[in-house]
Amino acid sequence: MNPNFIKMKNILCDFIEQFVPLTEDEKNVILELDVIKYFKKGTLILKQGKRTSESYFVLKGCIRVYYILDGTEKTTEFFTELEGYTPPCVLSNQPSELYVSCVEDSIIAISKPNMAEEVFKKFPKFETVCRILSEQLIVKSQTNFADFKTSSPEQRYLNLMKERPDLIQRVPQYQLASYLGIKPESLSRMRARIVGKK
Amino acid sequence: MNPNFIKMKNILCDFIEQFVPLTEDEKNVILELDVIKYFKKGTLILKQGKRTSESYFVLKGCIRVYYILDGTEKTTEFFTELEGYTPPCVLSNQPSELYVSCVEDSIIAISKPNMAEEVFKKFPKFETVCRILSEQLIVKSQTNFADFKTSSPEQRYLNLMKERPDLIQRVPQYQLASYLGIKPESLSRMRARIVGKK
DNA sequence: ATCATTTCTTAACTTAAGTGAAGATTTTGA
DNA sequence: TCAAAATCTTCACTTAAGTTAAGAAATGAT
Structure with missing residues (x-):
């Protein structure tokens, strides 16, 4: 396990602990579940027309959400360190209307609803975190x-x-x-x- | 219990049942908890500078969210039938920056976080509803x-x-x-x- | 180090929104 | 019902954004 990986895990756990305390057990659940991936600048994480059920949580770097209208890119969001994003297509189960690309070399934690469901069952606390985070995000948005x-x-x-x-x-x-x-x-x-x- | 009141309760339960099925028991919990209020057109439900922990769910009518900047009203949102709104001050615990007023005579279900917490404890299902609703709202917003x-x-x-x-x-x-x-x-x-x- | 590509700037012109002011129309309440 | 208040429209003028087009500057790849 490389030290950078462990550093990223800690960033993730610290972030979650802003909202609820975590036991070592619970931290381990996160360590096993969340897939941390490295992307080069310019990588398209999600393309228009593709289906995905992935949510992205930026540990390092910057991702950009955009779509193409009349041949022009329309940028709608940027997400940087400790910001998370779930594309609409994850909830709608439709092909994505949006592109998601990396503005810089980035490290992203990727999660899927079925992972989340499992965790929610084992540790209802996580569902509370997600609900609170979501409510805050609505207000922010x-x-x-x-x-x-x-x-x-x-x-x-x-x-x-x-x-x-x-x-x-x-x-x-x-x-x-x-x-x-x-x-x-x-x-x-x-x-x-x-x-x-x- | 007047028949209009019962009608409103049914609207509320039907709305929730779009997301999870409800037992009679659970419906009763809602009936007891949610406070349904009637407001005249023009009523200020929330004023700038006031503190509140209330969320509003419109059963009938229309509410408007606005603030006053340089003496001019800036309208940021309208909510109509089956739309819900939690003012930022509920989450921030600060005096409200916003006004909420009734565009028309309106019937509003009002809920508070401590009610919600209790219900979540008794019926975790409700927390799931709230989380899913919140996630959808983020996308919509x-x-x-x-x-x-x-x-x-x-x-x-x-x-x-x-x-x-x-x-x-x-x-x-x-x-x-x-x-x-x-x-x-x-x-x-x-x-x-x-x-x-x- | 150089060339190709991407990104940014400038300019002249067009279009639509902001501003200030006046007056018309509609709604409300006594 | 009538007057006051609230809301909507119009006008002339100002300002800034959109458009088209050209070229400069920065960046990336070989």
Whole structure:
């Protein structure tokens, strides 16, 4: 077992222990269940049209969710360290509408519903964690959405600089642009405008 | 027990039975726990600055979530029949940033976390329902957000006409406008433009 | 180190949303 | 029923985003 692997397991257990305490037994269950995978930058973890039941939990790196509309990539989400994502197709049992790709070399914990079910049966505590996490995620998602609706593209960019400054460094601008709901040219112009104002 | 009350209980149980079957016992638990309240149009169920631990589940009518920024109402959500909402302040234990008001005369099932905890203990099945519902809500919220980001104000309005035509009838336009992320004047002009195009 | 590819910038022009202000229309309550 | 309040529309003007197109800069692969 390489030391990096153990480090990642600890990150995962620490994260879960924010919500419920874990016994050694329970930690071992996680160690056995969660599959930790390494991906190179640019790897497509999920492609449009494919079926999957996998959820992704980012231990290191950054993944991007996007789809292609009229030949253009529309980026809808970025997930970085300690953020998790379940594609809609996992719940709908349909082919995926979305692509998921690695913006950087990334380490991802992958889980599947049947794994989860088993664990829930053995340790109901895990279901509680998932429920609480889900409830928090809903609030987060709704709050982000509300902030987005009520601000101009420029405010959104300034807000992103404040809330997730790392993304601006890590991610190509044309991907950030559609994440902000604007065109790459507009983002470029906007940045020039903002620098000018200072 | 008035017949309308019983009707509402049935609506609630039917809704839950979409996800898990319920025994009579379990239905009774719901009947005893959930508090069903009647509100007049315009009632403020939750005010900015107030603390609450209540979640709302709309049995009939329509509620609106908004906050006031620079003296202007910013509407972030509408919930109608069979939709539920937990304000962020319930999870954060802070005074509410948001108002919740009734767009119409409404019948709302109100629940609190301590009720939920008790029920979860007695019937773990309910925690499963809540987890599944939450997971679905996350997807829904993220999908809505993605659609919003990738469309123009006009597309958003056309999409709203398709997806929630009832809202356009039920809700004042100035509230719809901020829900669409635009000014009321722009919505008014846009509607004229759309009618002209036909 | 160099070439090809990807990403970013700039510019001129078009289109639609924001703003401020006024007035029309609809709804509500006494 | 009528006046006040709330809601919606229109107009002229400003501002910023979309579009098209060209070329510069950065990155990656050999």
